Amino acid sequence: MIQPLNIAIAGASGRMGKMLIETVLAEEDTELVGALDITGSPFIGVDPGISWGVETGIQISDQLSVGLATAKYLIDFTRPEGTLAHAKYCAEHGVHMIIGTTGFSEAQQQELKEFSKKIAIVFAPNMSVGVNATLKLIELAAKILKEGYDVEIIEAHHHHKVDAPSGTALKMGEVVAQAQNKNLKDWAVMSREGHTGPRKEGTIGFATIRGGDIVGDHTVLFAGDGERIEITHKSASRMSYAQGAMRAARFLSDKVNGFYDMHDVLGLKNL
Numbered sequence: 288m289i290q291p292l293n294i295a296i297a298g299a300s301g302r303m304g305k306m307l308i309e310t311v312l313a314e315e316d317t318e319l320v321g322a323l324d325i326t327g328s329p330f331i332g333v334d335p336g337i338s339w340g341v342e343t344g345i346q347i348s349d350q351l352s353v354g355l356a357t358a359k360y361l362i363d364f365t366r367p368e369g370t371l372a373h374a375k376y377c378a379e380h381g382v383h384m385i386i387g388t389t390g391f392s393e394a395q396q397q398e399l400k401e402f403s404k405k406i407a408i409v410f411a412p413n414m415s416v417g418v419n420a421t422l423k424l425i426e427l428a429a430k431i432l433k434e435g436y437d438v439e440i441i442e443a444h445h446h447h448k449v450d451a452p453s454g455t456a457l458k459m460g461e462v463v464a465q466a467q468n469k470n471l472k473d474w475a476v477m478s479r480e481g482h483t484g485p486r487k488e489g490t491i492g493f494a495t496i497r498g499g500d501i502v503g504d505h506t507v508l509f510a511g512d513g514e515r516i517e518i519t520h521k522s523a524s525r526m527s528y529a530q531g532a533m534r535a536a537r538f539l540s541d542k543v544n545g546f547y548d549m550h551d552v553l554g555l556k557n558l
Contacts, residue, residue: 289316291315291316291317291318292316292317292318292359292360292536292537292540293318293320293357293358293359293360294311294317294318294319294320294321294358294359294360294361294362294536295319295320295321295322295323295354295355295358295360295361295362295382296308296311296319296321296322296323296335296361296362297323297354297361297362297363297364297365297369297370297373298323298324298363298364298365298369299322299323299324299330299335299347300324300328300329300330300347301364301365302525303364303387303525303528303529304322304324304364305338306525306526306528306529307362307364307529307532308322308335308336308338309338309339309529310526310529310530310532310533311362311533312336312339312341312343314533316537317533317536319335319336319343319345320345320356320357320358321345321348321353321354321355321356321357321358321361322335322345322346322347322348322354323347323348323349323351323354323355323361323373324347324348324349325349325369326349327349328347328349330347331346331347331348331349332346332347332348333346333347334346334347335347351373351376355376355377355380355382358382359382359383360382360383360384360385360536360539361373361377361382361383361384361385362384362385362387362532362536363384363385363386363387363388364386364387364388364528364532365388366388366390367388367390367391367392367395369388370386370388370391370399371395371398371399374386374398374399374402374408375402377402377406378402378405378406379405381405381406382406383406383407383408383536383539383542384402384406384407384408384409384410385408385409385414385532385535385536385539386399386408386409386410386411387411387412387413387414387528387532389412389450389453389454389455390449390450390454396410399546400546403544403545403546404544405544406544407539407542407543407544407545407547408545408546408547409535409538409539409547409548409549409551409552410546410547410548411531411535411548411549412453412454412455412457412458413454413455413458413503413528413531413549414527414528414529414531414532414535414549415520415522415527415528415531416527416530416531416534416549416553417520417522417527418455418505418520418522418527419531419549419550419553419555420553420555421505421518421519421520422458422459422462422550422555423550423555423558424518425459425462425463425466425507425518426462426463426465426466427466428507428509428516428518429462429463429466429467429509430466430467432509432511432516433466433467435511435512436509436510436511436516437486437488437490437492437509437510437511438463438490438491438492438507438508438509438510439491439492439493439494439507439508439510440452440456440459440460440463440491440492440493440494440505440506440507440508441493441494441496441504441505441506441508442455442456442493442494442495442496442503442504442505442506443495443496443497443498443501443503443504443505444496444497444501444502444503444504445497445498445499445500445501445502446497446498446499448497451495451497452477452493452495453495453503453505455503455505456493456495456505457471459505459507460475460491460493463491463507464491467489469489469491471491474489474490474491475490475491475492475493476490476491476492476493477493478493479492502522502523502524502525503521503522504519504520504521504522505519505520505521506518506519506520507519531549531552534552534553535547535549535552538551538552
């Protein structure tokens, strides 16, 4: 019998946390062994399976030593500061991480890379298999359409999202920039207002929409003279992110350390 993957979930009472818990409970090769939430949460001490009528035998905790006591993997879709605190503990105790948190600064990402010298980490702004397939298509299009096409990235999310542009939109911009031998920081245009003058050739524009319960829509627009090419991904459910996180956990099952992304998980880097 194959040993199940012992997984803990951070942010257990949030929308994504609940979806991750449901997915771990449903998969045959995964076992929920821990659930974490912030201090003061009304869900501390509650069985994380209660929403699905399942008794897991564990309780949501705000103590890492409790929530990660028997965990081999921590899936974390929370906030940068919390994720970094979790990563420090995980690095000290040999717990691998699957991180879908967005909004990290470059310095914070460098901290994660330092932790990955001790543990294996999959870090991706979007765990969806479909999104990562879309990123590969964007890379190909950006190489073909390098000259004569303006690039705009439009993203839409629910009104609860706190960072903008989304991590996925920024990743799409990075993919375009790298495919065209650019540094995104030098070419990104994050906002436009007033008399902006004509569009500077080669820039990569971003537009952000926040409203309602939009799970996540992303479009990369390549606009040329006489034609437009649009590559779009739309999420109807957070389930795609959770399923991707499960694939990431399985990918780490034979890893000792290292810093990986979903292209590593899905074998897309050599395509």
